[in-house]
Amino acid sequence: MNNQLEQSVLYATLLGHIPYESLKETVKSFTKEGKLVWKAVEWFSKQGQSPPYTVQGVELVCGETFGVAGTPRLEFEGYLREMSKRVVGKEIEAILQSASDNLMLLDLNSEVVKQMTSHFVDVPKLQGILEKAVSQAPKPSNLAEEMEQEKEEDRGATRIALGPELKSIQQETKGLHGTWVIGGITGAGKSTLAWQLALIAGGSRQVLYYDMENTKRVLYDRTVELYGGSVDEAREALRYVCVRTEPRTVFRDVQRLESPGLIVMDSLQKLPASVNMKRETMEDWLAKLDRLKQKGHTVIILSQLNRGEGNYKGTNDIEHTADFGIILENPMDNPMLSDVYIEKNRHGIKRGFLCQLRRRNSWLFTE
Numbered sequence: 565m566n567n568q569l570e571q572s573v574l575y576a577t578l579l580g581h582i583p584y585e586s587l588k589e590t591v592k593s594f595t596k597e598g599k600l601v602w603k604a605v606e607w608f609s610k611q612g613q614s615p616p617y618t619v620q621g622v623e624l625v626c627g628e629t630f631g632v633a634g635t636p637r638l639e640f641e642g643y644l645r646e647m648s649k650r651v652v653g654k655e656i657e658a659i660l661q662s663a664s665d666n667l668m669l670l671d672l673n674s675e676v677v678k679q680m681t682s683h684f685v686d687v688p689k690l691q692g693i694l695e696k697a698v699s700q701a702p703k704p705s706n707l708a709e710e711m712e713q714e715k716e717e718d719r720g721a722t723r724i725a726l727g728p729e730l731k732s733i734q735q736e737t738k739g740l741h742g743t744w745v746i747g748g749i750t751g752a753g754k755s756t757l758a759w760q761l762a763l764i765a766g767g768s769r770q771v772l773y774y775d776m777e778n779t780k781r782v783l784y785d786r787t788v789e790l791y792g793g794s795v796d797e798a799r800e801a802l803r804y805v806c807v808r809t810e811p812r813t814v815f816r817d818v819q820r821l822e823s824p825g826l827i828v829m830d831s832l833q834k835l836p837a838s839v840n841m842k843r844e845t846m847e848d849w850l851a852k853l854d855r856l857k858q859k860g861h862t863v864i865i866l867s868q869l870n871r872g873e874g875n876y877k878g879t880n881d882i883e884h885t886a887d888f889g890i891i892l893e894n895p896m897d898n899p900m901l902s903d904v905y906i907e908k909n910r911h912g913i914k915r916g917f918l919c920q921l922r923r924r925n926s927w928l929f930t931e
Contacts, residue, residue: 570594571647574601578622579819580615597643600626616822619648648816724765724826724862729930732919733890733904737911740765740826740864742887743857745908747867747876752892753902754866756927758828759783761864763790766805770825772818774811776834783807790927811835815852824860829853831866833877846878850885857887875907883908895920902929 574594577584584605591602604622608615623644627637723739740761748754755778762771775783784798791797808817814827829835835849853863865885868877874891876882883889889908895901904918921929 567595567646570598571643574598574605575647577602577605578615578617578619584609595643597640600640601644601647616820619644724761724768726761726764729924729928730760730921731931736906736909736914736918737888741862742910743854743863743865743885745865745867745876745882745886745889746892747869747890747907748892748902749869751899752894753921753923753929754892755830756923757892757902757921757929758830758864758866759786759927760929762805762826762828763787763801765826765862766801766803769804769823770821771805771828772808772814772821772825773805773828773830774808774814775830776809776811777830780807780809786927789925815856818856818859818861821861824862826862826864827853827856828864829866831868832882833868847881850879850881854885887911890918892921899923 573582573587573590576582577587578601584602587602591599594602601622604625605615605617607625608617608621623641626640723741725739726734726737746754746758755775759773762773765771773783784802787802788795788798791801806817808814811829814829818825818827832846832849835846850865853865857863865882867882869875869891870877876889886908887910889906891905891907892902893905895903900923902921902923904921906915906918909915919931921931924930
């Protein structure tokens with residue numbers, strides 16, 4: 565097993581994507597550093613602690629409990645830094661299966677060569693290698709079984725109810741889930757609606773809100789105003805809402821979430837991009853954000869519009885990525901009103917005008 569795969573497997577174990585017990589045989593082929601990490605995870609488990617575990621915790625346990633076991637501390641710290649950069653998810657199970665298949669082929673090839681050299685063909689032994697590989701292969705499940713398993717793992721947290729203030733959007737989508745795109749010109753209410761959705765979601769899950777324009781202080785003051793000046797109510801609403809201004813950390817931040825969360829990007833056109841390859845970079849961002857949805861997270865992407873065209877600005881992939889895409893417009897240039905038009909709808913067949921939102925105060929929409 566190469567170092568990159570080893571580190572990915574161990575990091576997935578830290579995050580709880582794969583049980584550490586399943587590596588008892590594999591750990592024999594790990595590097596000294598890898599064995600130390602696995603030993604730390606085993607120690608955590610025996611203390612009654614459940615994953616996810618932090619890299620800092622592993623470093624502390626290895627240093628204090630195991631004394632880094634003859635491995636130079638700087639080398640071990642470097643190993644941990646590299647390990648923490650790995651982007652892993654439940655798909656690591658497929659990678660492990662692929663590695664296992666490769667090892668089986670190596671075993672089979674080695675045995676064939678050995679038998680050919682000895683001029684003695686032991687068919688039962690070759691058959692035993694193949695039967696062992698088949699017995700260890702995961703049993704395929706049907707769609708109904710997969711959905712039941714997903715329901716059990718999800719524990720009812722897939723869809724986020726939006727409440728009576730956004731009743732038409734709630735009725736059309738059955739709640740916030742999947743990937744949503746909110747488009748509009750400046751001042752149409754994109755950020756206001758996204759922040760309102762983030763606060764609603766924050767009542768049941770962790771939220772990562774990436775705002776490349778507003779400061780944390782602006783968003784905090786906006787929330788206090790939304791709750792009529794009550795600092796206590798604002799603090800309670802923000803308990804599970806984390807605001808970031810650097811979007812490049814999103815894929816590392818997501819790995820630290822204890823369960824599927826809500827990720828908001830405000831906005832797509834402000835994400836870091838190469839001047840000469842802006843289109844390609846935007847499409848790359850969309851592909852990465854879509855993979856977060858595949859891991860069970862809900863994603864909201866804000867998008868500017870093309871001037872004079874009224875569609876999402878930058879690339880057709882924006883609409884393709886969306887499960888639910890809307891565009892906000894101020895009727896008669898009234899900043900207190902926002903008409904909601906459905907641009908993309910995988911939840912139903914409705915298109916066009918959906919409802920009109922009115923600002924109850926500067927930062928809260930209601931129908």
